[in-house]
Amino acid sequence: MDTMIEILKYIQSFSNPFLDSFFELVTMLGENIFFIAVIAVFYWCFNKTFGYKLAFVYLTSGAFNTIIKEIVKFPRPIGYEGIRSSRIKTAGGYSFPSGHTQQASSLFITLMMEFRKKWLYIIGVLGMLFVGLSRMYLGVHWPTDVIGGLMIGILWTITVVKIFDWSKDREDPALLGVLVIPMMICLLLIKTATYYKAVGALTAMWAGYLIEDKYIHYVTKAVWWKQLIKLVVGLLGIILIRVYIKMLLPLSIYSDFFRYALMGLWMTLLSPIVYRICKIEERETLKNVEN
Template sequence: MQETILLFFQNIANPFLDSFANICSALGEQTFVIAFIVAILWCFDKKKGFVICSSMLFSVTSMGILKAIVRAPRPFTVLPSIAGKRLATATGYSFPSGHTTTAASFYSALAVAYKKRTLSIISAIMIILVGTSRLYLGVHWPIDVFGGLVLGVSISLLASSKLSKLYEDKKKRYRFSLTLGSIVLVAGSILAILLQAGLVDEVAFSDLMKTLVLSGGGYLGFALEAKKVNYSTEGTAGRKIIRFLAGLAGVLAIMALKLIIPSSLYFLGSMLRYALIGFWATGLYPLIGKSLF
């Protein structure tokens, strides 16, 4: 049954659908989602940004753990009839689909946060498009996409109300962010050291390590913001655009550190970059760029 579904998409493939599937797949990738979340955090609503970001991080971390446990092969590595496309995004094992999990968590959390019928419909369409694109591209089994959809939506729906209440209590939010950030940052750092030493499976744990240190840096940033910064998202449209572009330039600069970190230190370099991106987005940029807020 799963092979039949994948063969259907292979048989209808054409250049237009290839381009469309690549665009849809990008809607569930980290670059797009991170840019969207920081726009909410910096320019629109800190509480909603915290809830959406947390829901997505919980989902993606759970997905990474499942991938490391199940270690399912991807369809294009098993079926000669399936030609995988956009393989640069097909890192790690297959179950569950990371793109689908990310999209399902992000867009469902977005819909819950804003409670607008039109946005809910658009979010549902986005989730379906991302999941379907991964089948069309031949990089996931249908069960991977279904699992990612259930995981992402379930965690966001279950966590959103609790995270919203947590945000209202500044002291509890500070303690929660500091404790969770410290724990997952240490766990991710240990995993990075093990990966660098070649002691654990790179395919199983590389993406999980990046998620853990990104989360760790992000939550330590949330703790810093709650304790010291307390910025405002108000401002004119022009001011918000400048604020967003300046902060995004910082994210891109951190990502560009990859160009100067020796490839022999790839995992330790990745640990540094992803932790810094999380900390920059939620705490450091609001602190040093407060005049733009």
């Protein structure tokens, strides 16, 4: 423990206003808002299948991270003498492994596996390392948390991508139940808001995936201004559900599950229906798909 404290003190010895702002910004690459935006852009506008894949990696990784934290129950460095902790609002729950580092690893590894570009490898590696460093610089995670988050994020992502590709090759999204169902069962054991949010969104995404794949057949391609409308309408819907539905529900983990499930359904199923009704979907492309 003394060694880890000294490492954090050494990292923070370089503190200055520029680095404070820089690492506050970098750490956001491991937060929900950033992931939702990235998944939304891919799912609504460019590549529906990859959007699904990215969502499943992100949500299962987040749920698995919470399970490990609840088992290990390792305290954070917050409050230790000589360690300055900031952006504490992003540091909920236990310390090991670092959720931000794990989620950033999940995002960048998925992108690297999908697109296999040298420039993306460089950005991905730097992104993962800098997010991990930001958590130590901000004094909310130990070095072991960051290393654990990095390793678990990489291994978990590779596993989930393989499972997703397997279900896609068999043209049966129901096979993703091997990931979703065990995590639904763990709702009986893991009674935290973070876990209920992740599994709520995951369950709804899976249900939306099954229904959309069979009945909706949403088409992502459209002219640029229609893409922009889709993003504005879609993200506005997510914000309304996340912020305003919360005001209507009692504070509980079950309300969190419902709210995030509604967000998952909106993203995968309800918003595509809205786009089709409002004729935002590209008609010529849709006709070609149907024919």
